[in-house]
Amino acid sequence: xxxxxxxxxxxxxxxxxxxxxxxxxxxxxxxxxxxxxxxxxxxxxxxxxxxxxxxxxxxxxxxxxxxxxxxxxxxxxxxxxxxxxxxxxxxxxxxxxxxxxxxxxxxxxxxxxxxxxxxxxxxxxxxxxxxxxxxxxxxxxxxxxxxxxxxxxxxxxxxxxxxxxxxxxxxxxxxxxxxxxxxxxxxxxxxxxxxxxxxxxxxxxxxxxxxxxxxxxxxxxxxxxxxxxxxxxxxxxxxxxxxxxxxx
Numbered sequence: 001x002x003x004x005x006x007x008x009x010x011x012x013x014x015x016x017x018x019x020x021x022x023x024x025x026x027x028x029x030x031x032x033x034x035x036x037x038x039x040x041x042x043x044x045x046x047x048x049x050x051x052x053x054x055x056x057x058x059x060x061x062x063x064x065x066x067x068x069x070x071x072x073x074x075x076x077x078x079x080x081x082x083x084x085x086x087x088x089x090x091x092x093x094x095x096x097x098x099x100x101x102x103x104x105x106x107x108x109x110x111x112x113x114x115x116x117x118x119x120x121x122x123x124x125x126x127x128x129x130x131x132x133x134x135x136x137x138x139x140x141x142x143x144x145x146x147x148x149x150x151x152x153x154x155x156x157x158x159x160x161x162x163x164x165x166x167x168x169x170x171x172x173x174x175x176x177x178x179x180x181x182x183x184x185x186x187x188x189x190x191x192x193x194x195x196x197x198x199x200x201x202x203x204x205x206x207x208x209x210x211x212x213x214x215x216x217x218x219x220x221x222x223x224x225x226x227x228x229x230x231x232x233x234x235x236x237x238x239x240x241x242x243x244x245x246x247x248x
Contacts, residue, residue, distance in 0.1 A: 032157040032203055032219045033076070036061045036069045041078050044091035051086045075186045076157065077201040101203065128229070134221045138165060144209040145169040148178045153237055155183035156205035158221070163191045170194070208237040 033041065036059070043059035044050060050058070056066035070089045073079035078097065082088045131137055145152060145166055152173060156162060159182060163170075170191045174180055180194040183202070190196045205217040205224075214233040217224035227233060 033078070034069075034072075036065060037072055037076075037078070040066070040069050041073055041091060044073075044079060044089060045094060049082060049088050049090040051088050053086075055089070071187075075200070100201070128225045128227045128232075130223065131226055132223050137215075137217050137221045137224045140215060140224065140226055141207055142166060142169055144207055144213055144215065145173055147213075148173050148209045149176070150210050151179045151181075151208075151237075152210075153181045153183070153208045154206070155199075155202060156207075157185050157188075157202040157219075158205060159184040159188050159190055163189065167191060206236065208233055211237045 039059040039061055040055055043055050047055065047058060052066035052070050053063055055070065056063045059066075061069065067087070070079060070081075074081055074089065077092060077100070079089045079091055082090055131140055141154075141162070142165070146169060154162065170180065171193070174193045180191070181197065182190045182194045183197045183199055184190060185200060185202055186198045203219050205215075205219075205221060207215040207217075211234045212230045213226070213228045214236045215224050215226045216236075
């Protein structure tokens with residue numbers, strides 16, 4: 001397919017259309033999608049349905065990566081695999097996806113608001129610190145891992161990144177007798193020696209250490225809230241445990 005000719009036949013400027021496409025695709029990185037996954041979802045929406053090779057051409061990603069990217073989108077709830085040959089996929093309708101994600105975010109904020117009111121009623125200080133920048137957020141997670149003594153819970157769609165960066169720290173924590181629990185999306189490889197819970201459509205990264213400190217990060221890890229308020233951290237740990245148990 002000659003994309004430039006196809007775009008020209010529609011009366012559109014190819015370069016301008018690509019700028020719009022890349023701008024829209026970049027917004028999905030905030031929902032935990034990689035750059036290739038973001039491009040592929042937008043391309044799927046534009047095509048309606050498509051094989052991995054066709055979508056790769058439109059999305060401008062390597063064909064060698066296309067099928068894996070499509071499977072990732074399926075696992076994260078952004079695409080559906082169709083029957084037949086060649087293997088084709090269709091996008092989850094944007095309005096359906098929007099409603100689902102908004103409902104999840106509203107549920108999370110609703111629980112946080114309820115917790116805030118509860119702590120206010122009890123007179124518990126609400127000490128939440130904001131940390132900006134991906135490297136600083138990751139450094140804080142590493143610090144929490146190093147200081148963990150009894151339990152460590154991490155819920156994230158980015159476990160592959162965490163495993164690469166914190167593999168040694170996780171091994172050290174397990175050697176110290178720390179009980180490690182990871183909540184992540186289906187089919188993603190988790191660190192050895194941890195309890196793994198699978199849950200679809202995770203958006204943010206949540207970390208709780210020893211039920212005493214907690215970190216809630218944006219989807220792209222660009223910022224997070226951190227607290228050493230034990231009451232707040234324990235409540236979040238209980239929430240993640242219930243969320244995990246509901247999937248088992």
